Amino acid sequence: MPPTLPDYSNSVKLKYVKLGYQYLVNHILTFLLIPIMATIALEVLRLGPDEILNLFRSLQFDLVQILCSVFLVIFIGTVYFMMKPRPIYLVDYALYKPPVTCRVPFATFMEHSKLNNMSEPKSVAFQMRILERSGLGEETCLPPANHYIPPRPDMESSRAEAELVIFSAIDTLMKKTGIKPKDIDILVLNCSMFSPTPSMTAMIVNKYKLRSNIRSFNLSGMGCSAGLISIDLARDLLQVHPNSNALVISLEVITPSYYSGNERAMLLPNCLFRMGGAAILLSNRRRDRWRAKYNLVHVVRTHKGADDKAFRCVYEEEDSQGKKGVALSKDLMAIAGDALKANITTMGPLVLPASEQLLFLFTLIGRKVINPKWKPYIPDFKQAFEHFCIHAGGRAVIDELQKNLQLSAEHVEASRMTLHRFGNTSSSSLWYELNYIEAKNRMKKGDRVWQIAFGSGFKCNSAVWRCNRTIRPQDDSPWSDCINRYPVHIPEVLKL
Template sequence: MSTELTNTDGGVQVHLTQRLPDFLQRVNLKYVKLGYHYLVSHISTLFLVPLMAVIIVQASQLNSDDIHQLWLHLHYNLVSLVVFSVVFVLGSTVYIMTRPRSVYLVDYSCYRPPSHLQAKFHKFMEHSKLIGDFDDSALEFQRKILERSGLGEETYIPEALHRIPPRISMVAAREEAEQAMFGALDKLFASTNVKPSDIGILVVNCSLFNPTPSLSAMIVNKYKLRGNIRSFNLGGMGCSASVIAVDLAKDMLQVHRNTCAVVVSTENITQNWYFGKKKSMLIPNCLFRVGGAAVLLSNKPADRRRAKYKLVHVVRTHRGADDTAYRCVYQEQDEAGITGVSLSKDLMAIAGGALKTNITTLGPLVLPISEQLIFFATLVAKKLLNAKVKPYIPDFKLAFDHFCIHAGGRAVIDELEKNLQLLPVHVEASRMTLHRFGNISSSSIWYELAYIEAKGRMRKRNRVWQIAFGSGFKCNSAVWVALRNVKPSPNSPWEDCIDRYPVEIVA
């Protein structure tokens, strides 16, 4: 809003510019929309109150004869009443026995590597000159990606890549995996006081490193987990694999009663650093960093009292039937036979399509009826009446209090902020995670949740949307509700730096 002051006949006259009416119109529309959502959300109450008033008035007019007649009616229909009661009890019992079991997130932990593994920009570029067969064009390309990526100076790369020459071996890759997984699990077991022998289900996901024995077997061996544990090892499923792992654990918790599940999400860089010159395969070098998370889930009713969150929905979208989507994140060899992961220029468009499909399924599950009515009316107008109306983008801010968008890169966060019409505070956790830890693949959504907790923003009944994209191509969502005012767990990855955030990201 702006004004223009001019002097007229010794007085001051205020001329409002054209921006003032536009501002007032936006304000009016805002309050009209808020009023509409409030009315639709409470419409049942508006109808119920008059109905209850009529019932109370009618009941107050009953005399003793009317009440006596009602008792006689019930007395003569005693058989019907008993049959109804038996059916009701049996039906309730069947429902309680067969309904989906609640899945609680008791706690989780995120691995924070030691400070000597930090990848300062100048150190990263010096190592690139020394350890790779990069020409000036490839080096300049990496420098520009680093500057524009949204990453800060404190992200981490594995020990093997700090060596000159790099120690690219199976032993080094196992060490990286052990440090991330065991570092997260040690903190999880310490903060929850859960014994490893209490774990009945284990799900591990890591896309690019799948040794034999598996990573899940590595954890079983380290912590001496019990012999009848249900263990799973997910590979090649990309940055959205943590949501897939949670979904698998949830399904297992529907089958096995009174047990706990642990989900471990990580990625491995040591054997997957690209040393060639193909630019589309150099991008992962600049974005991916070391990280890992361990999550404790439970279906025990007793764990509800100490749990942080309850799982509400998981929605998974797979676009792998489309060839372009299938190859947009693709591990392959370049012309020189050097292996790396190639990122297609169509990646953002494909991610947008996958997101649209995902929220089309998720929307009816989480959006208030007011938003669903607007969306349905817009769809009818467009499809049946051939009206030239823009597709209506539901306001997911009415459904969720917090957003954990996979920190895959600056462009990914920008695109979702724009398409979902989010505010800067809604993507703050994602941007700051990208800045502090880089793209830590599937574990990023847990570092983002830890950021929100560290800022003291998670209140009871707040709803959280975790959304991640992965190779294949996949878009997966998990929805959680906070069971209490959540405080950060001990040894949070943000413990030593949360006061410095948020920081300004230079464009």
């Protein structure tokens, strides 16, 4: 029998072929410049020093031409550096860690639900099913007012929660960075459900006696993605105010958002949202470059509010009994997927390497010209980022993004573990996830981080950061006392 040909599909490592293609396309300019520079160098060596000197002397230089050329170079250089955006540095950030007394184990949560909804056992059973599939752990926390029976969602309790979270995070941040209240030039705070008068930024100004000319902004009603909106606003302000510091506060006050009715769509937030907050210090000062943790590279915002379904998929309203709550639509995941698609369509060209963009382009052309049944190519965002911080809004959100972006279990580990340990802390969840990666000693110099958040409206926002230096675990991290236990196995259904 004649010898058969070897099975090349098994003998050739296709992944190395793909890596070779990626390296070639991503470094095509380098590969083109190397032979050109080599040719020039050989030609210079062939001419010799005498011929090069004679060639230089043969050139006739006019003084006016030289001065004009120098002036033009200086002018172009000045315009370039003036038009170039200021670099935005994330100097450091601090997270609020709730006390042990605020923890709400499943047994406690269900006991309180029974006492608060004794006339509706179906509502209690529904909340139990949600908790079993939520991905939350036994150590998540609710504010003190929610531990009362019945809860006390009044103004005084809401202010007390806001002050506890905000002031604790700011105090920790000031201790870590050494910044003084008088050094803060810009103050941005976001909180969706609680918007008192005076505002919470006024509470901070009063507490820390900030300067009278501080530029303060209080954002409300913008959902779980408002943290990145605050970052975007602070970035724009730092672009026009040189030599400035910006303090960004992201939190959600849980106390006033407790729902005491029996509408299932409104009971979901009770089961998922928990206590938390973050304080972030941004700067455009050159001297902060050496101590800053990250550089802000991109912020991409997508708003789908023009569509009625998207607008109403997370909606605060009163139920049939006049009790206020936030209703989550059944179409939420489909709308979130559509918003994510629009967001990454804008994000892709900014961050993806040339090899992925070419594959996407060729597949798109092939579907349009050759065969519309071709499977669309999903770009490999793992080539653009080392770390992913997906908003810990719920288990379904993380599952869907892991599937759509073809991420590994390690890529979504920070999101799952944050949901397990702290619950859905709304806009601050991205910072608990980033801190998890740091606590695991995985953040190295040059690493790129993609933060993705969803919020009411409906919005999908993204931020891209580049790590300035290798970051070591810190003792004041909210993960410091439990990081050795993580990651933990989270069953599909936890029987209560």
